Amino acid sequence: MGKTESLIPQVGDAAERILAAAAQLFAQSGFDAVSINAIAELAGVSKANVFHHFSSKDDLYLAVLRAACTQSCAQLDQLESAQDSFAERLRHYASAHLDSIVRNAEISRLILREVQEGNPQRSKELAEQVFGANFARLVAILRAGQARGELRDDLDPGMIATLMIAADIFFFQSRAVSRHLPDVKHLADDHGAYSTMLMDILLHGIAKKQGEKT
Amino acid sequence: MGKTESLIPQVGDAAERILAAAAQLFAQSGFDAVSINAIAELAGVSKANVFHHFSSKDDLYLAVLRAACTQSCAQLDQLESAQDSFAERLRHYASAHLDSIVRNAEISRLILREVQEGNPQRSKELAEQVFGANFARLVAILRAGQARGELRDDLDPGMIATLMIAADIFFFQSRAVSRHLPDVKHLADDHGAYSTMLMDILLHGIAKKQGEKT
DNA sequence: GGATTGACCGACCGGCCGGTCAGTGTTATT
DNA sequence: AATAACACTGACCGGCCGGTCGGTCAATCC
Numbered sequence: 001m002g003k004t005e006s007l008i009p010q011v012g013d014a015a016e017r018i019l020a021a022a023a024q025l026f027a028q029s030g031f032d033a034v035s036i037n038a039i040a041e042l043a044g045v046s047k048a049n050v051f052h053h054f055s056s057k058d059d060l061y062l063a064v065l066r067a068a069c070t071q072s073c074a075q076l077d078q079l080e081s082a083q084d085s086f087a088e089r090l091r092h093y094a095s096a097h098l099d100s101i102v103r104n105a106e107i108s109r110l111i112l113r114e115v116q117e118g119n120p121q122r123s124k125e126l127a128e129q130v131f132g133a134n135f136a137r138l139v140a141i142l143r144a145g146q147a148r149g150e151l152r153d154d155l156d157p158g159m160i161a162t163l164m165i166a167a168d169i170f171f172f173q174s175r176a177v178s179r180h181l182p183d184v185k186h187l188a189d190d191h192g193a194y195s196t197m198l199m200d201i202l203l204h205g206i207a208k209k210q211g212e213k214t
Numbered sequence: 215m216g217k218t219e220s221l222i223p224q225v226g227d228a229a230e231r232i233l234a235a236a237a238q239l240f241a242q243s244g245f246d247a248v249s250i251n252a253i254a255e256l257a258g259v260s261k262a263n264v265f266h267h268f269s270s271k272d273d274l275y276l277a278v279l280r281a282a283c284t285q286s287c288a289q290l291d292q293l294e295s296a297q298d299s300f301a302e303r304l305r306h307y308a309s310a311h312l313d314s315i316v317r318n319a320e321i322s323r324l325i326l327r328e329v330q331e332g333n334p335q336r337s338k339e340l341a342e343q344v345f346g347a348n349f350a351r352l353v354a355i356l357r358a359g360q361a362r363g364e365l366r367d368d369l370d371p372g373m374i375a376t377l378m379i380a381a382d383i384f385f386f387q388s389r390a391v392s393r394h395l396p397d398v399k400h401l402a403d404d405h406g407a408y409s410t411m412l413m414d415i416l417l418h419g420i421a422k423k424q425g426e427k428t
Numbered sequence: 429g430g431a432t433t434g435a436c437c438g439a440c441c442g443g444c445c446g447g448t449c450a451g452t453g454t455t456a457t458t
Numbered sequence: 459a460a461t462a463a464c465a466c467t468g469a470c471c472g473g474c475c476g477g478t479c480g481g482t483c484a485a486t487c488c
């Protein structure tokens with residue numbers, strides 16, 4: 001019925017089909033819960049053929065992860081509109097970031113799974129090869145805002161960036177739960193509204209300012 | 215050497231030891247990666263005995279999850295200091311929440327794993343039985359702040375609460391990665407400083423206010 | 429003191445796991 | 459036409475998986 005089986009089509013190299021099938025299944029269920037048999041079946045090849053193209057299950061998983069990373073990195077490479085006002089630029093970044101996560105849900109889940117696993121070596125690789133560049137760019141935007149005097153300069157840009165990313169990641173990975181919390185269920189699907197409110201709070205704070213009318 | 219093997223001691227019922235061993239291993243590696251054999255070994259009982267006390271691996275896992283939930287729920291039940299100023303009360307909540315997550319790292323990882331899995335039925339149970347009450351209380355605190363005029367009343371309290379929780383969860387589950395990002399590595403271990411900066415940003419915003427000196 | 433009960437164990441089961449291998453069909457090179 | 463290289467397969471392997479079974483032992487009840 002309404003299952004999410006985007007059955008890997010019978011086009012492309014067998015290797016590509018295997019990679020796509022593995023990506024889908026690994027993202028859905030994690031490394032241990034997916035068997036080579038299941039991947040081979042979804043890709044429409046024999047199990048032995050999987051081992052012909054990839055030397056082991058680990059190797060296949062790493063290939064999937066590598067592909068996901070390059071795809072994820074290439075994602076946020078065109079968003080630069082320096083002529084906007086500073087606040088607008090931040091808003092734009094936040095919205096694009098959240099949008100990218102949600103649109104590439106499969107890749108996002110794959111990478112988040114790795115982050116949560118907390119394996120020290122993999123964490124380092126992820127930091128350096130996947131998140132490093134994008135995070136540094138966001139921090140640079142914030143530093144520019146401080147230099148131009150539009151942003152409080154007593155705040156740690158890394159902390160602000162962390163908060164923005166945290167809000168997006170959390171939105172993505174807790175939607176299934178949020179949907180059942182009466183106070184937030186209206187936000188769980190509208191990520192445009194979420195991003196707007198997020199930046200409103202970040203920019204102006206939640207405290208009522210002195211001299212403001214009630 | 216410095217391994218994290220808190221070898222379940224030979225005290226208590228066998229059932230308790232099995233539960234503790236299972237909790238530790240499931241939190242470390244997830245459901246699929248842990249075998250009944252490993253659990254029995256760590257608990258110091260035979261594999262058959264595990265099935266004597268729990269009808270299946272799933273049943274054991276659910277028991278672990280149930281225990282983690284009640285433990286987690288009992289955690290935040292004593293923090294109420296209504297005589298504090300509103301901002302102080304919020305700060306206190308945020309700090310206690312983050313502290314509770316970090317101190318009960320094993321339980322936190324267990325529950326976060328379930329959240330990320332996104333299983334619809336389990337998500338609903340988690341929302342209703344684990345997060346619901348605590349989240350509603352935070353929202354209530356925020357609503358009280360709005361009623362007392364100390365908080366902007368054009369903001370959605372659910373959104374603010376989400377942001378606070380998101381920041382804490384993200385801190386916890388991305389520490390291994392953050393440690394390798396030069397712009398935030400100084401925050402990865404000091405959750406006191408993190409919580410303080412978080413509430414500063416939330417309360418007052420990041421934008422420089424008009425008329426503020428440079 | 430015999431019967432019952434429940435905690436507990438060693439040995440075992442079918443099945444699936446990741447991985448191997450000998451062999452087949454196709455295609456390009458010579 | 460012979461050969462080499464390669465994509466691909468079905469049958470198979472040892473090992474571990476979740477789970478079962480027959481039985482031991484100590485405590486409890488009548």
